[in-house]
Amino acid sequence: MNKDIFLTNNLRNKKEKFVPINEKKIGMYVCGPTVYDDPHIGNARPLVIFDILFKVLIHKYGKDSVNYVRNITDVDDKIIKSAQDNNTSISDLTKKIIKNFTDDCNFLNCENPSHQPRATDHVHLMIKMISDLIVKNFAYINNNHVYFQVNKFNDYGKLSNKKLEDLIAGSRVKISKNKKNPEDFVLWKPSINDEPFWDSPWGRGRPGWHLECSAMSKFFLGKEFDIHGGGIDLLFPHHENEIAQSRCVNDTEVFANYWVHNAFITISNEKMAKSQGNILKIKDYKDKINGQVLRLALMSAHYKQTLDWNDKLLNDCKNTIEKWYTVYLPPKTLSKISDDLLLTLYDDLNTPGYIANLHKLFDKANNGDDNDKKIFVLACNFIGILNESKIKWLDFKKKKSLISEKDILKKIELRNKSRENRDYKEADKIRDELLQKGVLIEDKDGKTSWKIK
Numbered sequence: 331m332n333k334d335i336f337l338t339n340n341l342r343n344k345k346e347k348f349v350p351i352n353e354k355k356i357g358m359y360v361c362g363p364t365v366y367d368d369p370h371i372g373n374a375r376p377l378v379i380f381d382i383l384f385k386v387l388i389h390k391y392g393k394d395s396v397n398y399v400r401n402i403t404d405v406d407d408k409i410i411k412s413a414q415d416n417n418t419s420i421s422d423l424t425k426k427i428i429k430n431f432t433d434d435c436n437f438l439n440c441e442n443p444s445h446q447p448r449a450t451d452h453v454h455l456m457i458k459m460i461s462d463l464i465v466k467n468f469a470y471i472n473n474n475h476v477y478f479q480v481n482k483f484n485d486y487g488k489l490s491n492k493k494l495e496d497l498i499a500g501s502r503v504k505i506s507k508n509k510k511n512p513e514d515f516v517l518w519k520p521s522i523n524d525e526p527f528w529d530s531p532w533g534r535g536r537p538g539w540h541l542e543c544s545a546m547s548k549f550f551l552g553k554e555f556d557i558h559g560g561g562i563d564l565l566f567p568h569h570e571n572e573i574a575q576s577r578c579v580n581d582t583e584v585f586a587n588y589w590v591h592n593a594f595i596t597i598s599n600e601k602m603a604k605s606q607g608n609i610l611k612i613k614d615y616k617d618k619i620n621g622q623v624l625r626l627a628l629m630s631a632h633y634k635q636t637l638d639w640n641d642k643l644l645n646d647c648k649n650t651i652e653k654w655y656t657v658y659l660p661p662k663t664l665s666k667i668s669d670d671l672l673l674t675l676y677d678d679l680n681t682p683g684y685i686a687n688l689h690k691l692f693d694k695a696n697n698g699d700d701n702d703k704k705i706f707v708l709a710c711n712f713i714g715i716l717n718e719s720k721i722k723w724l725d726f727k728k729k730k731s732l733i734s735e736k737d738i739l740k741k742i743e744l745r746n747k748s749r750e751n752r753d754y755k756e757a758d759k760i761r762d763e764l765l766q767k768g769v770l771i772e773d774k775d776g777k778t779s780w781k782i783k
C-alpha cells in the first residue's frame with residue numbers, strides 16, 4: 331500500500347512516520363519472555379500488539395522483507411531461584427515454560443516471529459561484546475565481575491528522559507563494593523555453587539540480562555535496525571542499557587530507530603502483582619474461553635493506554651465474537667484486504683479504531699450479500715480473529731464458558747446456602763455474577779440447574 335505507517339517513537343516522544351533503513355530488510359526486535367514462570371495476561375499484551383505490527387509491516391513491505399526477532403531469556407537469577415523453589419533442574423524448568431509459552435502464543439493466534447533466539451545459545455557473542463567494551467574502555471573488571479561504566483556514554487538517559495545526575499542522586503540500587511559508580515550495571519558476574527556458568531576471561535560466570543538483547547539483535551539484525559519493542563516496564567533501565575552497550579561497542583549514532591512500548595494491564599483497576607495475588611495466567615483461560623476472545627480484549631485499547639482487564643470486558647468481547655460468527659462465511663480465495671480499512675492500523679496501530687470499523691462492516695454484512703460477509707471475515711482475519719470455522723467456534727462455545735464447571739458448582743452451592751439463610755441479596759449477587767460470566771441458572775422443583783447462555 332502506498333500509505334505511510336506511523337508509530338509513537340519513545341526515542342523522541344512523538345508519533346513519527348516510519349521510514350525503514352532498507353525497505354527490503356525491515357528489522358524488528360522485541361524483548362521476549364524470561365522463562366521462569368508461565369506467562370500472565372500482562373505478557374500477552376506485547377505478544378498480540380507486536381504480532382499486529384508484524385502483520386502491518388508484512389502487508390506493506392512483503393513477508394520476505396520483514397525480520398521479526400523475539401528472544402527467549404533462559405538464563406537469569408529468577409530462573410535459578412524458581413528452579414530451586416520448585417525443586418527441579420534449570421533445563422527442565424526452562425523446557426517446560428518455553429513449551430507453555432509456545433502453547434500460549436498459539437492459543438492467542440500469534441504468528442511465530444522470524445527468529446526466537448535463546449540467550450544460552452549466544453553467550454559466546456556476549457563474551458565477545460564484553461571484551462570489546464573493555465578494550466574500548468567503556469567497561470571495567472573488578473573481582474570477577476565486569477561492569478559498564480555509564481558516565482562514559484554521553485547519551486545515557488535519552489530514551490527514558492532521565493538525567494545521569496538525578497539517577498545518581500536517586501539511586502536505589504544497592505551499591506556493590508565492586509562498582510565504581512552506583513549507576514554502573516553488570517555485564518558479567520561469577521556463578522557460584524551449581525549456578526549455570528560459562529568460561530570467560532573473567533572466570534566462570536554468566537552474562538548480565540541487558541547484554542543478551544544487544545548481542546542477539548546485532549547478530550540477527552545488524553548494528554542498526556528499525557524497530558525495538560517491548561513493554562513500558564522495560565524502557566528503563568533495560569532498554570536504556572541496551573542502547574548504551576550497543577552504541578558504544580558498535581561505535582554508532584543509532585541502535586534502533588523507533589522505540590515502541592506497550593502500556594500495562596490492570597486487573598479490575600488494580601495493579602497486577604504477586605503481592606496483590608491477582609496474577610492471571612494465560613493458560614488458566616484455556617478451559618474457559620476461546621483464544622479469539624482474549625485476543626480481541628487485548629486489542630480493545632490502544633497499545634499506549636493502560637488496559638483494564640475485567641469480566642465485563644471479556645464478556646463483551648465474547649458476545650461480539652459470537653455476534654460476528656452469525657455472518658461467518660469461510661473466505662474462499664486469498665483475496666487482499668482493502669487498503670482503506672488498514673489506515674487505522676497504519677496510524678500508530680489504532681486497534682480500537684479498526685475494531686470500530688469491523689462493527690460497521692458487520693452491520694453491512696448482516697444486511698448485505700455473501701460478498702459483504704466475505705469482506706467482513708477477511709478484515710477480521712487480518713487481526714487474527716474469526717480464523718476458526720464456525721463449527722469449531724460453536725463446538726468450543728458449547729463446552730466453554732468464562733468460568734470452569736467446578737467453580738460454577740461451587741458458586742451454586744454458595745447461592746443455595748445464602749437462600750437457606752434467607753440472604754436473598756447475596757443469592758441474587760451470585761446469580762448475576764454467574765450471568766456476567768455467561769452462565770444462566772434456573773431453579774426448578776427445588777433443584778438448581780445451569781447452562782451456558
Ligand SMILES: [Zn+2]
Nearest residue numbers: 361362543568
Ligand atoms: Zn531486551
